[in-house]
Amino acid sequence: MKKIQLVKIAHARSGDKGDTANVGVIALKPEYYEILKEQLTAEKVKDHFGSNVKGKVERFEMPNIGALNFLLHNALGGGGTLTLKHDAQGKVVSANILRMQVEVPDDWEIK
Amino acid sequence: MKKFIRIASGQGYWGDRFDAPIDQVKEGPIDYLVMDYLAEVTMSIMQKQKSRDPHLGYAKDFIPLMETLLPLLVEKKVTLITNAGGVNPVGCMLAVREIAERMGYTGLKIAAVYGDDILNQLDTLIASGNSLKNMETDADLSTVRKQVTSANVYFGARPVVEALKQGAQVIVTGRVTDTGISLAPMIHEFGWSWDDWDKLATGVIGGHINECGAQGSGGNFFAGWQAVPNMERIGFPIIEAYPDGHLVVTKHESLGGLVSEQTIKEQLVYELGNPAEYITPDCIADFTTIQLQQEAPNRVKVFGIKGKPDTPFYKVSISYFDGYTSIGMLTYTWPDALQKAQKADEIIRKRLEYLGLKYEDIHTEFLGYNACGGDTAPSINDPNEVVLHIGVRGKNFRDMNKFSREVIPLVLTGPPTVTGFGGGRPKVREVIAYWPALLNKNTVEPKVLTVEVI
Numbered sequence: 001m002k003k004i005q006l007v008k009i010a011h012a013r014s015g016d017k018g019d020t021a022n023v024g025v026i027a028l029k030p031e032y033y034e035i036l037k038e039q040l041t042a043e044k045v046k047d048h049f050g051s052n053v054k055g056k057v058e059r060f061e062m063p064n065i066g067a068l069n070f071l072l073h074n075a076l077g078g079g080g081t082l083t084l085k086h087d088a089q090g091k092v093v094s095a096n097i098l099r100m101q102v103e104v105p106d107d108w109e110i111k
Numbered sequence: 112m113k114k115f116i117r118i119a120s121g122q123g124y125w126g127d128r129f130d131a132p133i134d135q136v137k138e139g140p141i142d143y144l145v146m147d148y149l150a151e152v153t154m155s156i157m158q159k160q161k162s163r164d165p166h167l168g169y170a171k172d173f174i175p176l177m178e179t180l181l182p183l184l185v186e187k188k189v190t191l192i193t194n195a196g197g198v199n200p201v202g203c204m205l206a207v208r209e210i211a212e213r214m215g216y217t218g219l220k221i222a223a224v225y226g227d228d229i230l231n232q233l234d235t236l237i238a239s240g241n242s243l244k245n246m247e248t249d250a251d252l253s254t255v256r257k258q259v260t261s262a263n264v265y266f267g268a269r270p271v272v273e274a275l276k277q278g279a280q281v282i283v284t285g286r287v288t289d290t291g292i293s294l295a296p297m298i299h300e301f302g303w304s305w306d307d308w309d310k311l312a313t314g315v316i317g318g319h320i321n322e323c324g325a326q327g328s329g330g331n332f333f334a335g336w337q338a339v340p341n342m343e344r345i346g347f348p349i350i351e352a353y354p355d356g357h358l359v360v361t362k363h364e365s366l367g368g369l370v371s372e373q374t375i376k377e378q379l380v381y382e383l384g385n386p387a388e389y390i391t392p393d394c395i396a397d398f399t400t401i402q403l404q405q406e407a408p409n410r411v412k413v414f415g416i417k418g419k420p421d422t423p424f425y426k427v428s429i430s431y432f433d434g435y436t437s438i439g440m441l442t443y444t445w446p447d448a449l450q451k452a453q454k455a456d457e458i459i460r461k462r463l464e465y466l467g468l469k470y471e472d473i474h475t476e477f478l479g480y481n482a483c484g485g486d487t488a489p490s491i492n493d494p495n496e497v498v499l500h501i502g503v504r505g506k507n508f509r510d511m512n513k514f515s516r517e518v519i520p521l522v523l524t525g526p527p528t529v530t531g532f533g534g535g536r537p538k539v540r541e542v543i544a545y546w547p548a549l550l551n552k553n554t555v556e557p558k559v560l561t562v563e564v565i
Binding site: 011012013015016017018022023024026028048049050051052060061062063064065066067069071077078079080081082083084085086087092094095096097099 | 333380382384436482541543
């Protein structure tokens, strides 16, 4: 197995619901979904975000579109118009999650 | 019955590209145009406008837009459904009627959907046992009752279907869900029953794809933004709905943008909670049943969707005044840009302490360094510039103003090579906080008023 950055095999979009950010991580090819499902556990995602996410992380599976949806609780500095964060609506959490590392088989050719 | 109908998205939010709805009507055949105007904060602003002038309280710039749009709608026989009515849908409808009368569109029917505004009924509702507790914190509404600035029930497709039945070609609503305005034409045209959950869920998902405008057709597209054609005239999504309960997402050929399985997937996960339980006033849609299939360039079939019965509750959106925020920014440049910005942050914090000013929250970020990434951002060496982004939140307006006076003086009193202060003192903004609650569906009744232009 070799380590690569998640951005090589997935794309994402994120948004807000109050103080919770949601981020959907979508496999770029159907065969990548199993990697996401096995390796992107709620716990690992919580670790990756560190102090950015004060609350728990929930994970939901969407095998039909090869995606995982994460809810990052207490992640937006209060959310809405309350927050003092530049990314008030969690719009770029999508990019942040794609910095994670995943392991893929050595013979996978990924550009 | 029509073989299919085309429901075009004209606006993803109030302030979206102004000519998108005009292009949707002009550039190809559509049957319905839907436009979303409302966010939680918007309702509060509109209540304020209405309290100053009872004729106002709706999206004001919708009226000048109708001067251009209405002749096109009439010519092309397109029906418009929009929640531009805000907290005064009847007032908005009357303003549209005035334009229609002036233009001589005799016989045109215009409808207002209202009854969602419960601001004046709050105390009665609470007294009769509707707690309106905060769905997230379980707190009692009495804790913020005096600060409440707006309160609206989210209606679904039902009252819009009623307006369509009455023959309205322009329908302005209050707080109807973004998905409801796309679902309503399908129910009306195809006669779907109110307990055909799979079909209703299909319409809801069509609405979810439409509700953010170009975000469903190549805008904000992570997986391939470089290859999206003509973003300067991006085509907003069009949902082709079929009576058997499947959809095709497409766009006008002459416009830019991209409709692919990937662009649709990105929009499907946007602002999504539990995908198996997407709750709307009309049904619960199961996003884990959605199947997508690219059937031609810029045509994606959406099918296989399952739905479940609706809940006994309406969601209520209550907004309340909750103090102020103020955010200041200063740009520091090489050499040692980050260290300079950090020093400036330290100085401001010491000044606030020296002046005895206390806030509910004070928060600093460094743009160009790690503001957006936080703990996920790797460190970088010697950036060319870093923007200090420092904000405070509090209830005392005078103290907020005092913070605002402490930022710009850093230009002459703090670290060197600082710029970007041309905007002057940071503004002090009101915080309008959001209070989500539930209300039994039998406590409020949507109302529909249709008028005919004479």
